Amino acid sequence: MSRLVVVSNRVGPVRESAKAGGLAVAIVDALRAQGGVWYGWSGDVTPEGTHGMLKTEQAGRISLMTLDIDQADYEGYYAGFSNRTLWPIFHYRLDLAQFDRELEKSYWTVNERFATRLYPMLQDDDVVWVHDYHFLALGAKLRAMGARQPIGFFLHIPFPVPEIIAALPGHAALVRAMLAYDVIGFQTKRDARAFIRYFEEEFGGTATADGHLTVQGRTVRVGAFPIGIDAETFRKFAMSPEAHRQGRRLKSSSEHRCHVIGVDRIDYTKGLVERFRAFSRLLEHYPENRGHVSLLQVAPASREDVDAYVDIREELERITGNVNGRFSDLHWTPIRLITRPLQRRSLAGLYRACQVGLVTPLRDGMNLVAKEYVAAQAEDDPGVLVLSRFAGAAEALDAALIVNPYDIDETAEAIQRAVIMPLDERQDRWRQLFDKVQTEDIRAWYSTFLSALGAAGHDTRDAIPE
Numbered sequence: 001m002s003r004l005v006v007v008s009n010r011v012g013p014v015r016e017s018a019k020a021g022g023l024a025v026a027i028v029d030a031l032r033a034q035g036g037v038w039y040g041w042s043g044d045v046t047p048e049g050t051h052g053m054l055k056t057e058q059a060g061r062i063s064l065m066t067l068d069i070d071q072a073d074y075e076g077y078y079a080g081f082s083n084r085t086l087w088p089i090f091h092y093r094l095d096l097a098q099f100d101r102e103l104e105k106s107y108w109t110v111n112e113r114f115a116t117r118l119y120p121m122l123q124d125d126d127v128v129w130v131h132d133y134h135f136l137a138l139g140a141k142l143r144a145m146g147a148r149q150p151i152g153f154f155l156h157i158p159f160p161v162p163e164i165i166a167a168l169p170g171h172a173a174l175v176r177a178m179l180a181y182d183v184i185g186f187q188t189k190r191d192a193r194a195f196i197r198y199f200e201e202e203f204g205g206t207a208t209a210d211g212h213l214t215v216q217g218r219t220v221r222v223g224a225f226p227i228g229i230d231a232e233t234f235r236k237f238a239m240s241p242e243a244h245r246q247g248r249r250l251k252s253s254s255e256h257r258c259h260v261i262g263v264d265r266i267d268y269t270k271g272l273v274e275r276f277r278a279f280s281r282l283l284e285h286y287p288e289n290r291g292h293v294s295l296l297q298v299a300p301a302s303r304e305d306v307d308a309y310v311d312i313r314e315e316l317e318r319i320t321g322n323v324n325g326r327f328s329d330l331h332w333t334p335i336r337l338i339t340r341p342l343q344r345r346s347l348a349g350l351y352r353a354c355q356v357g358l359v360t361p362l363r364d365g366m367n368l369v370a371k372e373y374v375a376a377q378a379e380d381d382p383g384v385l386v387l388s389r390f391a392g393a394a395e396a397l398d399a400a401l402i403v404n405p406y407d408i409d410e411t412a413e414a415i416q417r418a419v420i421m422p423l424d425e426r427q428d429r430w431r432q433l434f435d436k437v438q439t440e441d442i443r444a445w446y447s448t449f450l451s452a453l454g455a456a457g458h459d460t461r462d463a464i465p466e
């Protein structure tokens, strides 16, 4: 069997400890089953001009290989072009995007450096799988060095419609560089369609109904490969002693109360401000919930070097203060905001103890929290998932209460409906949801992607447009 080489900016942690971010969680699950190399950034930043040695570490069947980046790369490539430019644009937030040629230059340089260090380590029969928006151009750099191996790419975040991508200066070179990959995978059919439409409109590309896109003589396979979770393992976590302990603690701190849970990195894409407003609206419009329903929001900090992230955190703290100041009584606090990472088992226990799961991003590639919440529920008394129509997860999880997160009243009404939903309807919806979470699980994700990569034609590689 060929060796699998996974490339992503964020590498690890591998041990089943605190993690925040869907990419790392999914890759650990996939690599643990398959074995292979995981190559990317070490997470360490060195002084300017020093990029450091390749660090290697073995974790079971996974060989970790990482590089440091220096302060200038961190600011230009990671905090800069990846998270100040690409992340907001790909999530439809042109208003937050920063356009700066220096950041773009740094991004291309770092993509090239990671390719240069990887190339000599590749074996002829390796299969390379590159992940996410940090490394859109890495495949093209590997090909330019002569790599002939199958190279696939998966985008964990949305791919926006061409009208939005077109706002990015230098979009043509960047998106065209993706044609170096043999298979290009997206979270949803909608994202795959947007990508194909981009090439049709900008470069006169043509596509077959089964997703073979041809542009200037080069043919690549484009498709939706919805990411999932390890549903069985997560379900076991939710029934573990740690999970029970965590759930009991939550329940005993507030007897006979209904808990609504949200779990998200603090990010402006997650719709946290709108969610808190909807929760406040619930207490206003349905006063019987006062003293009875509380929102537990687990929200670890993320990317705090980027201003927009600091702003959102401050806004959340302000709204939490306002809502709590307005509605709290001696024995009940409406919103609890916890900003530290948790162990997976504790998180699973919290999901299970909460009657409503709120997943209301304004835009999200997939959203694994939605799937984890479903997997963690007790079959005889399951909670209700309230899910944004703008999360990739909504494409399959249509048995959730689907909401438009911009519509505060609609979200408040959905929470109310969830709080009072009769048991038979909860069970019925949950069964449909769990069935999807089990079928579209992590194994289905990596095995369908890797078999598409194995089957991909490579006879047009020489035609990759410059």
Ligand code: ADP
Pocket (backbone or CB within 6 Å): 018, 019, 020, 021, 022, 023, 025, 263, 264, 265, 298, 299, 300, 339, 340, 341, 342, 343, 344, 347, 366, 367, 368, 369, 370, 372
């Ligand atoms: P994103 O990738 O944008 O962060 P996802 O919902 O797809 O969003 O994935 C988030 C992952 O991070 C989930 O697996 C979730 O369990 C995990 N996570 C989120 N918050 C925490 C936390 N406080 N502690 C541990 N894991 C967390």
Ligand code: G6P
Pocket (backbone or CB within 6 Å): 010, 020, 021, 022, 023, 024, 132, 133, 156, 157, 302, 303
């Ligand atoms: C999302 C992105 C990942 C990223 C994660 C955490 O899931 O798709 O690529 O790793 O967020 O963000 P961070 O910037 O901390 O890696």
